[in-house]
Amino acid sequence: MKFASLGSGSEGNSLLVSPAAAEQQRRIVMLDCGFSVKEAERRLARLEVLPGEVAGIIVTHEHGDHIRGVFKFARRYDTPVWLSYGTYQAARADSDGVDVRFCRDDEPFQIAGLTVHPYTVPHDxxxxxxxxxxxxxxxxxxxxxxGHKTERILSALAACDALVLEWNHDSDMLANSSYPYSLKQRIAGPHGHLSNAVAEEILREVDRSRLKLVIAAHLSQQNNRAELVEQRMAHVLQGELIAAEIACQHQGFGWKML
Ligand SMILES: [Zn+2]
Ligand SMILES: [Zn+2]
Structure with missing residues (x-):
């Protein structure tokens, strides 16, 4: 299996996953498409993927940085879209003409020979x-x-070979930022985004018995710094043979083989 990112952060997210030796033409699972179709096409080309190779798009939730290009891309390339019924209710106005399929917590399904296992998280x-x-x-x-760590998250992420994990903000940088009070409250709240401290806790507590690679994702460009994340990841992973990297907004990251 291999995976790559088209970009990660509040301006747009999209991840690609593919069975390493896939023969079929449609061999890529796309997780979210928070970019315009044109931008997604440009970023796919960077990873040497043709849009027609995407076998299906799975959507996490209706926020623009995850869903922006999903339905347009799906219409243009005749790609089925999997999402929760709640996400569909929030975004259905854009979904005309798209092959929409519903998924829910703990009900796995198959795309392109891969098993996709959805799990519920607290987010607004x-x-x-x-x-x-x-x-x-x-x-x-x-x-x-x-927004916060749950037992469900720890059990869902147990014994992964690779993790793409949100490290959104440093709590002090967020508290001291120029963001309006209400936005600070939202981001730091129980249905907002993960602070570095809580991301570190998750990485520390999750079953890492098979883990080879962890990639920090969705970093705030205003309220975080790569060095802070690197320090915390190194602190947890010291003495373990686990690689750590950071996904960026503009480049995402290139193909990783598992
Ligand atoms: Zn997001
Ligand atoms: Zn969101």
Missing amino acids: AREPLQYCISSERCKLGVLTDV
Whole structure:
């Protein structure tokens, strides 16, 4: 299995996952498309993927940085879209002509030979889901846009070979930022985004028995710094043979083989 990112952060998110030796033409699972179709096409080309190779799009929730290009892309390339019923209710106005399929917490389904396993998270959206994607041999866990740590999150992400994990903000930088009070409250609240401290707790507590790679994602460009995240990841992973990287807004990250 391999995976890559088109970009990660509040200006747009999209992740690609593919079975490593896939023969079929449609061999890519796209997780969110928070970019315009034109921008998504440009970023796909950077990773040498044709839009027609996307077998399905799975959507986490209705916020623009995750859903912006989803339905237009799906219409243009005849791509089915999986999402929760709540996310569909929030975003259905744009979904005409799209092959929409519903998914829910703890009901796995298959796309392009991969098993997609949705799980519920606390975030200020109608029915947000995050996903683990696995092949026979390995498991990728994805977690962004989540306000606090839950037992459900820790159990869903147990024994992954790779994790893409939100490290949104440093709590002091957010508190001292020029953001309006209400926005600070929203981001730091129980249905907002993960602080570095809570992301560190999740990484510390999750079952890392198979983990080889962790990628920090959805970093705030205003309220976080890569060095702070790197320090915290290194603190948890010291003495373990686990690689750590940071996904960026503009480049995402290139293909990682599992
Ligand atoms: Zn987001
Ligand atoms: Zn969100």
